[in-house]
Amino acid sequence: MSLWEKDLNQNFLPKLEEDREVDTLIIGGGIAGLTTLYFLRNQKKTILVDASLCGNGVTKNTTGKLTYLQNTIYTDLKNNIDEETAIEYLKSQKYAIHLAKKILEKEHISCNLEQVDSYVFTNQEKHQKKLEQEKAFLESQQIDVQVDNLPLPISYKSAICVHDTYVFHPIKYINALKEMLKNSIYEQTKIIKIKRNKKQYICYGENFKIRATNVIVTCHYPFFFLPFCLPLKSHIEKSYILAREVPKNLHYSCITVGNPTLSVRFYEEKKKVYQICLASSTKTSKNQEDVKNFFNVQKQFGIKEEEIVARWSNVDIITDDHLPYIGEVKKNFYVATGFNTWGMTNGILAGEMLSKAVKKEDIPFKDLFTLKRSNFYQIKSFFSNTLNSAVAFIGSKKKEKEWYQKNPCITKINEKSVGIYVDKESKKHTVFTTCPHMGCSLIFNEQEKTWDCPCHSSRFSLDGECLKGPSTKDIRYKE
Ligand SMILES: Cc1cc2nc3c(=O)[nH]c(=O)nc-3n(C[C@H](O)[C@H](O)[C@H](O)COP(=O)(O)OP(=O)(O)OC[C@H]3O[C@@H](n4cnc5c(N)ncnc54)[C@H](O)[C@@H]3O)c2cc1C
Structure with missing residues (x-):
């Protein structure tokens, strides 16, 4: 806070x-x-x-x-x-x-x-x-x-x-x-x-x-x-x-x-x-x-x-x-x-x-x-930003595989990536881990216990409620 x-x-x-x-x-x-x-x-x-x-x-x-x-x-x-x-x-x-x-x-x-x-x-x-x-x-x-x-x-x-x-x-x-x-x-x-x-x-x-x-x-x-x-x-x-x-x-x-x-x-x-x-x-x-x-x-x-x-x-x-x-x-x-x-x-x-x-x-x-507006500064940065977006997108997919072997663990259900976090009271919180905005993989924010999009800053609660845009949709897991 x-x-x-x-x-x-x-x-x-x-x-x-x-x-x-x-x-x-x-x-x-x-x-x-x-x-x-x-x-x-x-x-x-x-x-x-x-x-x-x-x-x-x-x-x-x-x-x-x-x-x-x-x-x-x-x-x-x-x-x-x-x-x-x-x-x-x-x-x-x-x-x-x-x-x-x-x-x-x-x-x-x-x-x-x-x-x-x-x-x-x-x-x-x-x-x-x-x-x-x-x-x-x-x-x-x-x-x-x-x-x-x-x-x-x-x-x-x-x-x-x-x-x-x-x-x-x-x-x-x-x-x-x-x-x-x-x-x-x-x-x-x-x-x-x-x-x-x-x-x-x-x-x-x-x-x-x-x-x-x-x-x-x-x-x-x-x-x-x-x-x-x-x-x-x-x-x-x-x-x-x-x-x-x-x-x-x-x-x-x-x-x-x-x-x-x-x-x-x-x-x-x-x-x-x-x-x-x-x-x-x-x-x-x-x-x-x-x-x-x-x-x-x-x-x-x-x-x-x-x-x-x-x-x-x-x-x-x-x-x-x-x-x-x-x-x-x-x-x-x-x-x-x-x-x-x-x-x-x-x-x-x-x-x-x-x-x-x-x-x-x-x-x-x-x-x-x-x-x-368009200026040379923008054109120069356009390439690095596009590259940056691509790096963020690919990196988020890679991290999804690398990181979450334990808690949260990420798994596939019906071909969709799903994250399961178990809290201190042993309660399971399950969400889809693909950002509804542009499809980046969400990163688990260990400090604030939220799922964050590294590409465009959308943010979701442990149970998948969208806390911040640009996403307008939640990521709540539904069977
Ligand atoms: C670490 C940090 C420090 C900063 N310090 C300073 C500083 O010292 N001085 C300074 O000048 N600036 C500072 N800034 C920048 C400043 O805080 C932000 O630029 C500014 O607060 C953005 O305001 P906003 O109104 O655009 O967005 P927000 O405050 O995010 O307001 C957007 C609102 O839109 C709502 N909303 C979102 N999506 C929808 C939707 N689909 N439908 C309806 N409502 C929606 C949200 O609920 C939110 O209330 C700082 C930024 C950072 C990151």
């Missing part, structure tokens, strides 16, 4: 159980979906549906930094695309922070927003030059950057620091929007299929359909393949996080350049201070060793087992060019995804952009995030 999850508003809003006709349907109530609904709150016939509880997706597992200092993104964009793109992205992130502050102030949302210094640091010589380039770029955009001592007691070669960045409690933000917009939200309401007729989209749930003129998909990983083909444009990265109580809030956040990723922030509540430490960011296609990866966080930060107050992992979608996709897929059909682990700023920005798209107003940063 993440540090934020205990504060998640567990009071379910009603399920949608009958057919509806609306102007705009938003699918997914994470930071992107709820912020979109917020900006559309004065539009008639606009609703949001969430398969689970609002905020119960990737958003509840974030580290909650609201910052434009994101590793060395501007140097990467400048070197791989062009300087103009780097400048636009910087503007977009500063704009998003401004937007977030404006919403919090206007709606009196109290979510532990705190201004902190943000650091990027490296302990590798090869990244020092990149850090210098990042500093030079930021200074060319009139940002005050310090070459500073990193307050973290860890060995490093150089660090840069900016001051006008923030951290917050993401779930308090989500709860406030959910409360404010509750009359337009349905929870435990999953969309499993979307079709188009002449005028409208028809979005199907288990026992209802919603006809909508506009559809906005903010469900983290879109569950449809065509026409967007996200699996060919991205890969999944997973990170492991621990929180411990510490004596003092040092009011900073930091992150490394390159691998291994290390990241720290502080969170203060009821006179207690927590240090949130992240490490071991890995491509899920290459590394699924959850127990080892959690242990690595302990080792990197010298955290003793008894100090741990929360332990969780999280996944995000990394796009080919490290820019999110926010915009129109086809007429009146919109998507926001691929936040590259920076979905607090980009999710809030997506909310404003997509609401403006529906209202047919000018959309800020439309060209930067368009789904129709």
